[in-house]
Amino acid sequence: xxxxxxxxxKKVIGIGIASELTGxxxxxxxxxxxxxxxxxxxxKGGTRKYSFADVERLVDIANKMEDGMQxxxxxxxxxxxxxxxxxxxxxxxxxxxxxxx
Amino acid sequence: xxxxxxxxxKKVIGIGIASELTGxxxxxxxxxxxxxxxxxxxxKGGTRKYSFADVERLVDIANKMEDGMQxxxxxxxxxxxxxxxxxxxxxxxxxxxxxxx
DNA sequence: CGTGTAAGGAATTCTGACACG
DNA sequence: CGTGTAAGGAATTCTGACACG
Numbered sequence: 001x002x003x004x005x006x007x008x009x010k011k012v013i014g015i016g017i018a019s020e021l022t023g024x025x026x027x028x029x030x031x032x033x034x035x036x037x038x039x040x041x042x043x044k045g046g047t048r049k050y051s052f053a054d055v056e057r058l059v060d061i062a063n064k065m066e067d068g069m070q071x072x073x074x075x076x077x078x079x080x081x082x083x084x085x086x087x088x089x090x091x092x093x094x095x096x097x098x099x100x101x
Numbered sequence: 102x103x104x105x106x107x108x109x110x111k112k113v114i115g116i117g118i119a120s121e122l123t124g125x126x127x128x129x130x131x132x133x134x135x136x137x138x139x140x141x142x143x144x145k146g147g148t149r150k151y152s153f154a155d156v157e158r159l160v161d162i163a164n165k166m167e168d169g170m171q172x173x174x175x176x177x178x179x180x181x182x183x184x185x186x187x188x189x190x191x192x193x194x195x196x197x198x199x200x201x202x
Numbered sequence: 203c204g205t206g207t208a209a210g211g212a213a214t215t216c217t218g219a220c221a222c223g
Numbered sequence: 224c225g226t227g228t229a230a231g232g233a234a235t236t237c238t239g240a241c242a243c244g
Contacts, residue, residue: 007108007153012122014235016214017113017150026215027226035225043117045234047215052108070224115214117235127236128205136204146213148236171203 011041011049018050022058029058035071037061037078112142112150119151123159130159136172138162138179 019026032038033048038057040048050058057078064074120127133139134149139158141149151159158179165175 010153012118013113014115014214015216016144021113025226027228030216031225043234045215046217047234049118052111065225072224115235116237126205128207131237132204144213146236147238148213166204173203 008052011051011054013050013052013055015040015048015050018048018055018058021055022062024058024062028062032058032061032071036075037071109153112152112155114151114153114156116141116149116151119149119156119159122156123163125159125163129163133159133162133172136176138172138176 013021015026015029018024018029022029029038030048033040038050038054038061040050040054043049061074061078064077065071069077114122116127116130119125119130123130130139131149134141139151139155139162141151141155144150162175162179165178166172170178
């Protein structure tokens with residue numbers, strides 16, 4: 001029950017297979033990581049490992065890219081609501097702090 | 102619904118990860134394949150790919166090996182009932198055929 | 203029988219860079 | 224900005240064999 005290690009979230013897929021499953025090139029997948037859209041694990045040797053959830057996210061990203069969305073916009077949309085809230089709050093605090101200066 | 106491509110049966114795991122997940126050495130995993138206990142897919146280049154179902158089967162095999170069972174015995178036990186029946190039937194037919202000779 | 207290991211090679215993946223746009 | 228590609232190297236995996244038992 002409290003075992004979050006479902007098949008879907010286990011990071012066990014290499015980039016080659018991830019590429020096959022998504023239809024994206026390895027170059028694209030690595031680029032989306034660079035743009036903070038996807039976060040694979042790394043083996044000891046440094047090779048990327050993805051979960052099925054990651055693969056689904058990649059497909060989702062691919063669809064948005066096709067719709068002309070930029071990585072910057074996708075990153076915002078992909079963020080959890082909680083993350084957005086905390087970032088907004090932080091932004092407001094920063095703004096308020098600067099005004100006092 | 103009729104989509105049998107569940108995460109559990111997708112052959113996407115390399116032998117290195119399979120080894121980590123099962124605690125078995127790569128040597129052991131390859132040997133069990135040689136003994137017809139496990140059937141991974143192969144990439145174009147020839148590297149083995151396992152599914153989560155395969156990983157579970159490997160753990161099951163490992164348990165039976167610990168109990169002193171031999172690969173020969175495990176193979177018989179792992180076979181589907183249908184397979185066993187067809188083999189038994191074939192065996193009987195062969196036996197009957199030989200008797201006629 | 204089941205498994206470890208060294209051996210040599212092939213397939214896979216990695217990073218940083220240049221290119222185009 | 225997003226992606227292709229050639230480059231050189233490192234990590235991963237493969238097979239067949241010898242060893243022990």
